[in-house]
Amino acid sequence: MISQLFTFRSPGTHPFENQALESFFLEAVPDDACVLYLWRNDRTVVIGKNQNAWKECRVSRLEGEGGHLARRISGGGAVYHDLHNLNFTFLLPTREYDEDRQLEVILRAVRDLGIDASKSGRNDLTAEGRKFSGSAYWHGRGRSLHHGTLLVGSDLDTLTRYLSVSPDKLKSKGVESVRSRVVNLAQLCPGLTVESLVPRLTEAFGEVCGLRPRAWELTGKDRERVSELTGRFSSREWRFGQNVPFTAELSRRFPWGGVELSLRVEGGIVRQAAVYTDAMETELFDTLSRSLEGAPFSSRDLVKHLSFSDSALLADLRAWLETEAM
Numbered sequence: 001m002i003s004q005l006f007t008f009r010s011p012g013t014h015p016f017e018n019q020a021l022e023s024f025f026l027e028a029v030p031d032d033a034c035v036l037y038l039w040r041n042d043r044t045v046v047i048g049k050n051q052n053a054w055k056e057c058r059v060s061r062l063e064g065e066g067g068h069l070a071r072r073i074s075g076g077g078a079v080y081h082d083l084h085n086l087n088f089t090f091l092l093p094t095r096e097y098d099e100d101r102q103l104e105v106i107l108r109a110v111r112d113l114g115i116d117a118s119k120s121g122r123n124d125l126t127a128e129g130r131k132f133s134g135s136a137y138w139h140g141r142g143r144s145l146h147h148g149t150l151l152v153g154s155d156l157d158t159l160t161r162y163l164s165v166s167p168d169k170l171k172s173k174g175v176e177s178v179r180s181r182v183v184n185l186a187q188l189c190p191g192l193t194v195e196s197l198v199p200r201l202t203e204a205f206g207e208v209c210g211l212r213p214r215a216w217e218l219t220g221k222d223r224e225r226v227s228e229l230t231g232r233f234s235s236r237e238w239r240f241g242q243n244v245p246f247t248a249e250l251s252r253r254f255p256w257g258g259v260e261l262s263l264r265v266e267g268g269i270v271r272q273a274a275v276y277t278d279a280m281e282t283e284l285f286d287t288l289s290r291s292l293e294g295a296p297f298s299s300r301d302l303v304k305h306l307s308f309s310d311s312a313l314l315a316d317l318r319a320w321l322e323t324e325a326m
Helices: 015-028 059-064 099-111 156-162 167-173 194-209 220-234 236-240 282-292 299-304 312-322
Strands: 004-009 033-039 044-047 068-071 079-081 085-093 117-120 124-127 130-140 143-151 248-254 257-266 269-277
Touching (some): 004 194, 015 033, 015 068, 015 085, 015 143, 015 220, 033 194, 059 068, 059 156, 068 236, 079 156, 085 099, 085 194, 099 117, 099 124, 099 130, 099 194, 220 236, 248 312, 269 282, 282 312, 299 312
Parallel strands (some): 044 068
Antiparallel strands (some): 044 079, 085 143, 130 143, 257 269
16 A cells, blocks of 8 residues: 655756656665656657667767657657656555556646546547646566656657658548647646645645655765666667667557567578567567577568467567468
């Protein structure tokens, strides 16, 4: 049972340090507590754990203009952060994880502004039919993380400048562009700023959970751990992953997300595999890439190597690969 609430507002706007703070709280949150962590990144594209950085982001343009490419630990798609975008993270023991309760905190704060906000699908919050917030999740080692974005006054033209969204994904959403899918809260509540939204979120956090939040104070030891974690998130290996010199590439979009298989095939055998996806199930796709290595390069054999789980997602992948000519 949750008996303590903590809040923390990041003092900085550098993405790797903010990611490190998030991971620190994931490690440190007490067994009876929930932490609401609020943070901002300056000119940053954040991709999901299993996405291909080069296909989701115009990396050269972003970095050439002083921006950053970051990779998070959760699944899902790429998002753009600037200083007029507020990010939230709930961190708590997995047994206390309640997605509806966590999203109610956000919805209550936004509705208190006079905005008619609602949940749409699995992980989006919308107002007037357009998205202002998306969420992603991570669970492991008895701890859970639920984080998301809040578009307050973001530069939506810059968003489209740095993100590369596949035509198939746009078609699946039934819209023509990234720009047309999203809305800033300040468009619906003139005068709203990140600074004025923060106290409303803190207040809603206490109201929904029925407890009074306290500010988390970092110790010297805490800061040392954050520094260690910053090194991990800033590394090129973490941000860009392995670059597979593939000899075969297959891709398909499903209702639950897109999948791209990059395979290095030698002598008719898959020697190396990389799986890119914006699906939420990160662990499943980590296992999938390993399971394909060593498989004979044929539809029948690849399907056999994808029988390690009864997941509906894997069933979709097997059905797809059975139709591919190789």
